[in-house]
Amino acid sequence: MKNVILMASPNPDGSTAILTSQFQKGAVENGHQVEVIDVCELQIHPCTGCVACGYEGDCVQQDDNAMIRKKLLSCDMVVFATPLYYYGMSAQLKAVVDRFCAYNSSLNRRHLKSALLTVAWNADDWTFEALEAHYKTLVRYIHFEDMGMVLGYGCGSPSMTKASRYPETAYRLGKSL
Secondary structure (H helix, E strand, C coil): CEEEEEECCCCCCCHHHHHHHHHHHHHHHCCCEEEEEEHHHCCCCCCCCCCCCCCECCCCCCCCHHHHHHHHCCCCEEEEEEECECCECCHHHHHHHHHHHHEHHHHHHHCCEEEEEEECCCCCCCCCHHHHHHHHHHHHHHCCEEEEEEEECCCCCHHHHHCCCHHHHHHHHHHCC
């Protein structure tokens, strides 16, 4: 299976990267291909809502989203990896997701598998409610098959994350594919 991880943390050595690398390790050990795309290093403009794409054509914006589109339309699974920023995904990942509108039907037809890897400093039981709801709605709308979520409560720093159970949970999720 070919996996694309949309890694969307501005901190390339942070807690999100730890979960991403552990998921990747598990998936590769199980014989799967994994490509990590650091969306924070790319030039992705926000959707303008111009609808020039017709919801299934080329976007008028000339940026790195064309590469993401090509990768997602040729993979079997997309993994969303993001720190929790004010109870949602990072702005960098949100910009990518918003641009799905230009190839919405193509994504729907692919029936990709998906997963969510996320971390937050907060450890309250409600911490991930908004992000979970957003992810589940996206999965339902685009007909993804959810393979799981790793919700890293209390992962405010790399040392906190490494000492938690969440890297192992991400590894097992990758290995389970």
